[in-house]
Amino acid sequence: MTGLLNELSAHGYKITPQRRIILQVLSESCRHLSVEEIGDKVKQIEPGISVATVYRNLNLLAEIGIVSRLDLHEGPARYELNQGHDHHLVCLGCGHAIKLGVCPMQGEIKKIIEESGFEVNSHHFEVTGYCQECQTRHRKP
Amino acid sequence: MTGLLNELSAHGYKITPQRRIILQVLSESCRHLSVEEIGDKVKQIEPGISVATVYRNLNLLAEIGIVSRLDLHEGPARYELNQGHDHHLVCLGCGHAIKLGVCPMQGEIKKIIEESGFEVNSHHFEVTGYCQECQTRHRKP
DNA sequence: CTCCTAAATAGTATCTATTATCAATTGCTA
DNA sequence: TAGCAATTGATAATAGATACTATTTAGGAG
Numbered sequence A, B: 001m002t003g004l005l006n007e008l009s010a011h012g013y014k015i016t017p018q019r020r021i022i023l024q025v026l027s028e029s030c031r032h033l034s035v036e037e038i039g040d041k042v043k044q045i046e047p048g049i050s051v052a053t054v055y056r057n058l059n060l061l062a063e064i065g066i067v068s069r070l071d072l073h074e075g076p077a078r079y080e081l082n083q084g085h086d087h088h089l090v091c092l093g094c095g096h097a098i099k100l101g102v103c104p105m106q107g108e109i110k111k112i113i114e115e116s117g118f119e120v121n122s123h124h125f126e127v128t129g130y131c132q133e134c135q136t137r138h139r140k141p
Numbered sequence C: 001c002t003c004c005t006a007a008a009t010a011g012t013a014t015c016t017a018t019t020a021t022c023a024a025t026t027g028c029t030a
Numbered sequence D: 001t002a003g004c005a006a007t008t009g010a011t012a013a014t015a016g017a018t019a020c021t022a023t024t025t026a027g028g029a030g
Helices: A002-010 A017-027 A035-045 A051-063 A108-115 A132-138 B002-010 B017-027 B035-045 B051-063 B108-115 B132-138
Strands: A067-070 A078-081 A087-091 A097-100 A119-130 B067-070 B078-081 B087-091 B097-100 B119-130
Touching: A002 A017, A017 A035, A017 A051, A017 A078, A035 A051, A051 A067, A051 A078, A097 B108, A108 B097, A119 A132, B002 B017, B017 B035, B017 B051, B017 B078, B035 B051, B051 B067, B051 B078, B119 B132
Parallel strands: A087 A119, B087 B119
Antiparallel strands: A067 A078, A087 A097, A119 B119, B067 B078, B087 B097
């Protein structure tokens, strides 16, 4: 948590109460949160904080790599503290993002892409489906 | 092209002039088009067609698997005729989506995910960066 | 071929997620 | 602690997509 604040300073950004609170909320969650969810939690701590501020700071935090943004195919983007490079199994039922310990951008695929002359900037791998708990509930008839 | 129309009938949907034109436009393009681009081309052929119709039908076509939808991280979704399961190298410079002949959801990763008990519904793999032509132009100083 | 009905359409209003604007406030550096 | 750029809150504006509704139409039954 203090490390995260230092990270902000290190990039030349100010440490504001709003940013503290947003980081606090993120650090207390174990899953990806939508901006709405983050905003609600933030307002429970300090009601005056504007959604605009939440959006602004999530973008900023994502840009400097403190948080990672997850774009589900439908609905709003979701954010969580960046815990290193990772990919997820996203459950369509409960919204949980289960970390996948492996990265597809390794081994053969990486080689193929590099050999094609494409300069890789970033990559995105995401699996959607249903986690074990949600499987029975959401199975089609 | 006729095959695509049959596909529509086979699913119980009617063959309308609008759908013909949308499919024609898609079949004449070799890259992913945004709804706006598709709409423009469609209107060149038949000006009276509504954007709502374009949206509606692209959704429909995507649902029955005739077209595939590509969600770039920024900007609107893009569509093209479905040419089998595929992933892309998306160029941040020129926006072209270069097809990647390989799929990460094969071999070991697939095994790992299935063994975790997660029921896979779909997956998404996308690499962003710069294609060869754009590399010199966009390289940071 | 003509009639009928459900499906599809045009045009527009509406919605959702996000960004822009701008005056007022506030960290931080000197 | 003074000053100024960065940040904020409130809200308007935007982009992309969907919902709505009256009207039209595709395509099967007769």
